[in-house]
Amino acid sequence: MKHFGLLGEHLGHSLSPKLHADIMRQRGIDGDYTLVELPKETVEQDFLTIKNEKYFTGLNVTIPYKQTVIPLLDEISPQALTIGAVNTIHFTEDGKTIGYNTDYYGVLALMNEKNIQIKGKTALILGAGGAARAFIAAIRDSGASQIFVASRSAKAGDTYMDCPLVSYDSLEQEFHADLLVNCTPVGMWPNVDATPLSREIMRRLGAVAALDAIYNPEETLFLKDAKALGMIAANGLTMLWEQAVKAQDIWAGWKPE
DSSP states (O other): OEEEEEEESOOTTOOHHHHHHHHHHHHTOOEEEEEEEOOGGGHHHHHHHHHHHTOOSEEEEOTTOTTTTGGGSSEEOHHHHHHTOOOEEEEOTTSOEEEEOOHHHHHHHHHHHTTOOOTTOEEEEEOOSTTHHHHHHHHHHTTOSEEEEEOTTOOTTOEETTEEEEOTGGGGSSOOOSEEEEOSSTTOTTOTTOOSSOHHHHHHHTOSEEEESOOSSSSOHHHHHHHHTTOEEEOSHHHHHHHHHHHHHHHTTOOOO
16 A cells, blocks of 8 residues: 655645545555644654655645755755745655645646636736745746736835735736736635635726635635626636646656656
8 A cells, every 4th residue: 555645734624635535546546645744843853754764655745834845855846946845745666755846737727627818918916925836837837928926015126936026005006917816815714704805906907817726615705706707716626636636646657847
């Protein structure tokens, strides 16, 4: 039996065990998937212990450790290095730990599912945290002409992954975006009545599509407002599923380009 898991700090509500169980059942893989909760104070040493035990074939990594694990790994894929975050680790048979980012493929799958064409258009990412990194990389590689990142701490001239940072106050003024992406936790259960943008601001931005990395609840207030304004709207479930599929591909021997 092969052993896989999810590395994080607080994992009680994770859907990953169910998703990976479904994938393994579909593929006939004899394996299990466990939650590996580690405290911030000892995560580095605990991870090295896990590596030395040689128990796992692969681990997914979630917040707040997607960047923490990078210096602890033997190799990082070029794509994960560019994104600056690792969400999948392969423990190879020769004892190496290699980090990848499959969130990137999840974003591409989500945009493809909703037929979102961003080439030559403008995207606005809400939130300058780790969740935004894969979205920025995938949207940039899809040909967006401009990507802005909204941050409450934005200062003039600041950038995030080479994207201009803008304040939320600036969105009250003349600003346009074809695609809106919520990469903040605002609106996540149990705070389901919260939204990162008012419906009026969303209307003035003039976007045709809105994506939310959140999948609990399935329809956030942000997405409800987007639908009311006639936008294409989707949560992060497709992204979550596809990144899990790609992780299993990697653990089975597939290497992303």
